[in-house]
Amino acid sequence: MLALSEQRKGIKILSEREFLYKILGEVIKAGATTLNIPDTVGYTVPNEFGQLIADIKSNTPGIENVIISTHCQNDLGLSTANTIAGACAGARQVEVTINGIGERAGNASLEEPEYGEAGSLLGGELEP
Numbered sequence: 336m337l338a339l340s341e342q343r344k345g346i347k348i349l350s351e352r353e354f355l356y357k358i359l360g361e362v363i364k365a366g367a368t369t370l371n372i373p374d375t376v377g378y379t380v381p382n383e384f385g386q387l388i389a390d391i392k393s394n395t396p397g398i399e400n401v402i403i404s405t406h407c408q409n410d411l412g413l414s415t416a417n418t419i420a421g422a423c424a425g426a427r428q429v430e431v432t433i434n435g436i437g438e439r440a441g442n443a444s445l446e447e448p449e450y451g452e453a454g455s456l457l458g459g460e461l462e463p
Contacts, residue, residue, distance in 0.1 A: 356394040363397035369404050369428065374417050377410025377440060385420030392425045404428035407443050409435060414443040 359370055372391065374384055388405070392398055405421035405428070407414040418429045435444035 352390060352394070356391065356396075359391065359398070360396035363395070363401055367401060369402045370398075371404045371406055371430070372421070372426070373406040374408055374414070375406075377408030377414065379407075379417055380411075380413060381416040381420035384417040385424040388421045388424035388426050402427045404430060406430040408437070409440040409442060412440075414441065415447040418443040 362370070370391075372388060379387070384405075384407070388403060391403065403421075403426045405418055405426045407417040407421070407430075409415075414435065418431065422429060429443065431445045431447075432442045433445050435441040435447075
């Protein structure tokens with residue numbers, strides 16, 4: 336599902352957009368209720384990640400029937416910013432960890448998006 340699409344200050348891996356929309360539409364047809372959209376390598380900047388979520392919402396068949404979830408790595412120190420950008424663009428679930436602890440450089444920390452913009456966008460509620 337992943338294709339190398341551009342290089343900039345290292346390797347950046349993104350799915351080709353039209354292919355991504357098609358695959359996501361197919362998994363929705365197959366019964367998916369939540370689509371997890373990760374920044375797996377932690378190299379995306381907030382405006383790019385937010386635009387990805389917005390584009391998925393605009394171009395994926397059946398997207399109104401599922402929850403978009405984000406999972407952002409912190410390799411460039413942007414996991415919280417990317418998480419908030421994703422929520423601002425329409426993600427309704429964010430995956431975070433306590434104190435940002437996670438593999439490699441970690442993930443978005445639980446306390447940061449909850450008290451920031453994403454907290455109010457997501458209703459300010461923590462779900463286990």
